[in-house]
Amino acid sequence: xxxxxxxxxxxxxxxxxxxxxxxxxxxxxxxxxxxxxxxxxxxxxxxxxxxxxxxxxxxxxxxxxxxxxxxxxxxxxxxxxxxxxxxxxxxxxxxxxxxxxxxxxxxxxxxxxxxxxxxxxxxxxxxxxxxxxxxxxxxxxxxxxxxxxxxxxxxxxxxxxxxxxxxxxxxxxxxxxxxxxxxxxxxxxxxxxxxxxxxxxxxxxxxxxxxxxxxxxxxxxxxxxxxxxxxxxxxxxxxxxxxxxxxxxxxxxxxxxxxxxxxxxxxxxxxxxxxxxxxxxxxxxxxxxxxxxxxxxxxxxxxxxxxxxxxxxxxxxxxxxxxxxxxxxxxxxxxxxxxxxxxxxxxxxxxxxxxxxxxxxxxxxxxxxxxxxxxxxxxxxxxxxxxxxxxxxxxxxxxxxxxxxxxxxxxxxxxxxxxxxxxxxxxxxxxxxxxxxxxxxxxxxxxxxxxxxxxxxxxxxxxxxxxxxxxxxxxxxxxxxxxxxxxxxxxxxxxxxxxxxxxxxxxxxxxxxxxxxxxxxxxxxxxxxxxxxxxxxxxxxxxxxxxxxxxxxxxxxxxxxxxxxxxxxxxxxxxxxxxxxxxxxxxxxxxxxxxxxxxxxxxxxxxxxxxxxxxxxxxxxxxxxxxxxxxxxxxxxxxxxxxxxxxxxxxxxxxxxxxxxxxxxxxxxxxx
Amino acid sequence: xxxxxxxxxxxxxxxxxxxxxxxxxxxxxxxxxxxxxxxxxxxxxxxxxxxxxxxxxxxxxxxxxxxxxxxxxxxxxxxxxxxxxxxxxxxxxxxxxxxxxxxxxxxxxxxxxxxxxxxxxxxxxxxxxxxxxxxxxxxxxxxxxxxxxxxxxxxxxxxxxxxxxxxxxxxxxxxxxxxxxxxxxxxxxxxxxxxxxxxxxxxxxxxxxxxxxxxxxxxxxxxxxxxxxxxxxxxxxxxxxxxxxxxxxxxxxxxxxxxxxxxxxxxxxxxxxxxxxxx
Numbered sequence: 007x008x009x010x011x012x013x014x015x016x017x018x019x020x021x022x023x024x025x026x027x028x029x030x031x032x033x034x035x036x037x038x039x040x041x042x043x044x045x046x047x048x049x050x051x052x053x054x055x056x057x058x059x060x061x062x063x064x065x066x067x068x069x070x071x072x073x074x075x076x077x078x079x080x081x082x083x084x085x086x087x088x089x090x091x092x093x094x095x096x097x098x099x100x101x102x103x104x105x106x107x108x109x110x111x112x113x114x115x116x117x118x119x120x121x122x123x124x125x126x127x128x129x130x131x132x133x134x135x136x137x138x139x140x141x142x143x144x145x146x147x148x149x150x151x152x153x154x155x156x157x158x159x160x161x162x163x164x165x166x167x168x169x170x171x172x173x174x175x176x177x178x179x180x181x182x183x184x185x186x187x188x189x190x191x192x193x194x195x196x197x198x199x200x201x202x203x204x205x206x207x208x209x210x211x212x213x214x215x216x217x218x219x220x221x222x223x224x225x226x227x228x229x230x231x232x233x234x235x236x237x238x239x240x241x242x243x244x245x246x247x248x249x250x251x252x253x254x255x256x257x258x259x260x261x262x263x264x265x266x267x268x269x270x271x272x273x274x275x276x277x278x279x280x281x282x283x284x285x286x287x288x289x290x291x292x293x294x295x296x297x298x299x300x301x302x303x304x305x306x307x308x309x310x311x312x313x314x315x316x317x318x319x320x321x322x323x324x325x326x327x328x329x330x331x332x333x334x335x336x337x338x339x340x341x342x343x344x345x346x347x348x349x350x351x352x353x354x355x356x357x358x359x360x361x362x363x364x365x366x367x368x369x370x371x372x373x374x375x376x377x378x379x380x381x382x383x384x385x386x387x388x389x390x391x392x393x394x395x396x397x398x399x400x401x402x403x404x405x406x407x408x409x410x411x412x413x414x415x416x417x418x419x420x421x422x423x424x425x426x427x428x429x430x431x432x433x434x435x436x437x438x439x440x441x442x443x444x445x446x447x448x449x450x451x452x453x454x455x456x457x458x459x460x461x462x463x464x465x466x467x468x469x470x471x472x473x474x475x476x477x478x479x480x481x482x483x484x485x486x487x488x489x490x491x492x493x494x495x496x497x498x499x500x501x502x503x504x505x506x507x508x509x510x511x512x513x514x515x516x517x518x519x520x521x522x523x524x525x526x527x528x529x530x531x532x533x534x535x536x537x538x539x540x541x542x543x544x545x546x547x548x549x550x551x552x553x554x555x556x557x558x559x560x561x562x563x564x565x566x567x568x569x570x571x572x573x574x575x576x577x578x579x580x581x582x583x584x585x586x587x588x589x590x591x592x593x594x595x596x597x598x599x600x601x602x603x604x605x606x607x608x609x610x611x612x613x614x615x616x617x618x619x620x621x622x623x624x625x626x627x628x629x630x631x632x633x634x635x636x637x638x639x640x641x642x643x644x645x646x647x648x649x650x651x652x653x654x655x656x657x658x659x660x661x662x663x664x665x666x667x668x669x670x671x672x673x674x675x676x677x678x
Numbered sequence: 679x680x681x682x683x684x685x686x687x688x689x690x691x692x693x694x695x696x697x698x699x700x701x702x703x704x705x706x707x708x709x710x711x712x713x714x715x716x717x718x719x720x721x722x723x724x725x726x727x728x729x730x731x732x733x734x735x736x737x738x739x740x741x742x743x744x745x746x747x748x749x750x751x752x753x754x755x756x757x758x759x760x761x762x763x764x765x766x767x768x769x770x771x772x773x774x775x776x777x778x779x780x781x782x783x784x785x786x787x788x789x790x791x792x793x794x795x796x797x798x799x800x801x802x803x804x805x806x807x808x809x810x811x812x813x814x815x816x817x818x819x820x821x822x823x824x825x826x827x828x829x830x831x832x833x834x835x836x837x838x839x840x841x842x843x844x845x846x847x848x849x850x851x852x853x854x855x856x857x858x859x860x861x862x863x864x865x866x867x868x869x870x871x872x873x874x875x876x877x878x879x880x881x882x883x884x885x886x887x888x889x890x891x892x893x894x895x896x897x898x899x900x901x902x903x904x905x906x907x908x909x910x911x912x913x914x915x916x917x918x919x920x921x922x923x924x925x926x927x928x929x930x931x932x933x934x935x936x937x938x939x940x941x942x943x944x945x946x947x948x949x950x951x952x953x954x955x956x957x
Contacts, residue, residue, distance in 0.1 A: 458866035
């Protein structure tokens with residue numbers, strides 16, 4: 007066994023609160039990474055995992071202080087004063103940040119940025135830099151690297167930017183890579199490709215990797231071992247197999263059970279409660295307040311890392327019982343809403359949206375932009391009480407469709423009708439009743455709740471607008487609504503900034519349901535939340551919706567989440583419908599090549615699971631003018647007709663429609 | 679109240695608010711606490727240096743400078759205290775509406791704003807005063823109008839930062855009226871910027887008012903007024919520097935106080951951090 011490359015011993019980092027108290031963010035962390043090892047650090051937001059990654063580089067965010075311990079890289083103290091650390095950083099030890107788009111210099115060409123890393127961290131003669139840059143770009147599997155060097159970062163897609171960041175990190179031939187959520191924010195199919203690249207790099211170069219993420223699926227794909235962090239401590243560590251298959255800490259098994267799965271239409275199991283704020287953890291186990299197995303001793307006396315029953319180490323008194331905790335929600339499967347009554351609640355007909363408005367000059371000269379519409383020909387029928395999942399990657403037009411239904415965007419053509427009545431394209435022209443019955447819930451509650459309004463004021467907006475409630479009646483109703491989203495009445499006088507992310511999203515849900523809507527439009531409502539909080543919010547949303555018989559149009563890029571909620575699914579690519587049908591059918595026998603590729607790229611928190619990379623990893627600049635929207639990436643492209651002719655809609659019965667040139671008889675053959 | 683406490687917690691805020699409070703107090707109480715008549719001329723006392731009877735000395739007509747300095751801010755403070763809220767209110771509302779409306783109307787009107795701002799202020803003010811005469815009933819609307827124009831810019835910029843956020847989209851989708859969106863959703867988020875801007879505008883207006891008096895277009899003699907006092911004593915700087923120093927000190931401490939307070943207010947409401955990332 008080789009010597010430790012990264013050696014973190016008894017590391018504690020914290021900040022001083024306004025009251026003068028010391029709040030630790032990391033508590034007594036011991037972590038050793040040897041050459042060739044790949045370690046995943048997983049935890050919810052606020053668990054200290056990013057602080058740990060930065061500390062490994064000898065860096066603390068402003069306001070944080072070392073409280074004790076050491077960080078060494080190849081024997082060198084990373085917090086010792088001196089000039090050696092900057093030379094290690096970026097060279098022997100490189101960081102790949104979460105958002106490569108922001109980490110790259112916007113005004114510098116790709117080639118120049120990588121050459122800069124070569125100049126700083128290698129002794130290569132300048133003459134060979136150009137060739138080496140192209141080498142590196144090819145190594146991260148970017149197509150046409152010799153053309154790419156002259157591009158600027160904004161001309162690349164998110165996935166390409168992340169690859170460039172990886173190439174830059176590789177420039178100094180690092181011995182260890184730190185990855186801070188490197189695929190968060192990437193599309194499912196792009197993420198799968200980047201993860202394969204990282205996995206192969208680790209295998210080929212023998213680099214050590216520390217992979218920080220909240221996503222157990224991504225970690226399972228890349229890392230051989232895993233450390234689980236909670237409230238600034240490592241609570242479980244071991245090989246990926248030990249931690250994911252036989253987790254001996256209730257928090258670890260709770261995290262795994264909270265991940266929505268594709269296999270069955272079932273809500274994930276929520277992990278109730280929230281982690282303690284820095285400095286607020288009690289003397290005992292920090293997880294005890296949320297733990298089903300907690301006993302009196304857990305709360306009062308501290309517990310060290312002990313060997314776990316399934317292998318590895320765990321910080322739990324009751325590890326013997328914890329390994330038997332179920333890793334799935336054992337609850338009943340969701341029964342699809344099966345009311346095939348012909349009444350349509352919401353109907354979209356040929357909705358087509360184009361953002362580019364003709365300029366004054368184009369209006370005068372009669373020239374109009376000819377870019378294809380971002381959303382084209384969307385037809386949809388939502389029945390009362392039904393949930394339709396709209397799935398697709400970024401740029402698929404999901405949010406645009408919701409905003410068009412809500413009347414915030416006027417479509418180029420097409421109509422939205424509610425119980426048979428055609429709605430005006432714009433909010434301002436719609437009757438109040440129609441507005442009340444369609445309510446939007448947004449992705450990020452930090453954006454959708456007014457930071458200057460108390461929760462009471464926020465909930466009062468729809469109540470006074472639609473029902474004319476005032477005074478005591480208004481207060482009482484607002485309290486009822488909060489109770490329905492399981493928040494106490496004392497939240498009424500708080501501001502959004504005093505609530506956690508999950509609580510804020512509950513308030514946003516309460517505000518939507520305050521209107522007593524017939525339809526809720528959910529726009530990625532859980533994508534800004536931690537996975538454990540997501541499970542609780544999904545369960546709440548589903549319970550509320552069922553109790554009131556509210557129909558739901560649920561937009562998400564997360565196929566697992568849609569699987570948990572939706573009765574029917576619409577798969578979108580580049581603003582065009584590829585496939586639509588009952589959720590069960592589409593998930594078990596996907597027919598459209600894009601649906602197949604999407605489902606294949608979904609990750610599982612399982613070290614033995616291999617995603618299937620079907621779709622070609624190319625970037626799309628926008629929807630194609632003619633032919634199939636998926637033509638450039640399709641792994642089953644037939645021939646020229648895919649590029650020139652709009653694919654026909656094939657009806658397989660039971661509302662299952664596929665838009666593809668390949669006859670469905672052949673599509674079904676391969677799907678089986 | 680929390681904002682006030684946070685302002686007072688900073689040295690600049692405490693000093694600034696202290697200075698402003700002192701000046702307001704002096705302006706209100708001066709008619710009762712001043713020891714002499716500000717307008718009585720006494721040739722025997724001409725240019726008396728600061729001493730026991732006249733703490734700050736006397737001017738070229740033998741009038742007590744302490745008395746005149748204490749009273750000399752009343753007109754300026756009264757006029758600007760009326761004009762400032764009017765300028766912030768109209769400029770703020772116009773800016774919020776332009777920020778919300780956007781489009782061609784916004785484009786055109788902002789160019790008009792640019793044009794008005796491009797003219798030197800003294801030219802604009804003098805043009806109005808020469809046409810309509812001096813006096814409070816002309817000065818207040820004139821100051822309120824011209825000093826409201828830059829407020830449009832600030833309010834519009836602050837609004838544009840808020841308009842794109844989802845809570846505005848949510849309010850629009852619910853079907854609230856434009857007035858309700860401005861009042862309930864936008865104004866609370868723009869108010870901080872307007873308050874800071876108002877404080878800054880106040881100090882600019884005080885300077886403008888005093889400058890006009892200095893030039894002879896503001897307060898008419900013999901009413902004591904800082905600008906006027908500085909203008910009168912200018913010729914005698916060499917023999918009686920105290921006559922000019924007292925009004926200069928009074929005006930500057932008030933301006934500095936307002937600026938300190940505005941700065942502390944901006945920090946207390948987090949406006950100075952508004953540009954940085956939300957983490």
